[in-house]
Amino acid sequence: MSTFIGKYDAKADVKGRIFIPSAYRKILREGEKDRIVMRKDAENDCVILFPESVWNEKVQAFKSKLDEWNPTDQLLLMQFVSDAEWLDIDSQGRVLISKKNLQAIGVENAEVLFVGMVDRFAVWSKSRYEQIKMSPVDFAALLKERMMNKQ
Numbered sequence: 001m002s003t004f005i006g007k008y009d010a011k012a013d014v015k016g017r018i019f020i021p022s023a024y025r026k027i028l029r030e031g032e033k034d035r036i037v038m039r040k041d042a043e044n045d046c047v048i049l050f051p052e053s054v055w056n057e058k059v060q061a062f063k064s065k066l067d068e069w070n071p072t073d074q075l076l077l078m079q080f081v082s083d084a085e086w087l088d089i090d091s092q093g094r095v096l097i098s099k100k101n102l103q104a105i106g107v108e109n110a111e112v113l114f115v116g117m118v119d120r121f122a123v124w125s126k127s128r129y130e131q132i133k134m135s136p137v138d139f140a141a142l143l144k145e146r147m148m149n150k151q
Helices: 022-027 052-064 071-082 099-104 126-132 136-149
Strands: 007-011 017-019 035-040 046-050 084-088 094-096 111-116 121-125
Touching: 007 017, 035 052, 035 099, 046 052, 052 071, 071 084, 084 094, 111 126, 121 126
Parallel strands: none
Antiparallel strands: 007 111, 017 094, 035 046, 035 084, 046 121, 111 121
């Protein structure tokens, strides 16, 4: 399977429609090219777009860690899943992201950034992503630390 990599600039139109980069659309499997799952990231000011098969895998993995008889776990699962929504991909390769969601991620002047995340991709306000991304020095140090801990 190919992976979602790189960053791509895009603009939301007045209605909130955004072209998914063609490089990302080409990676979507047959049967997954007409809709995608979107969920606001729990900790970052972005939305994550999942191909349906990846979303289903993530939900099953998450659900397997929960006790279906525990009311807190039930609420956690409900909130996680209910905060997601289907987005249709139109014939031109666009998705419609609601104004509410664009505002929640801080989109100003319609500029967004698609950021690959291997099996899914994120949509950020371009300016917000630039503000929070790590410096090259911090990135290198954290990468080295994480890679050293995995050995």
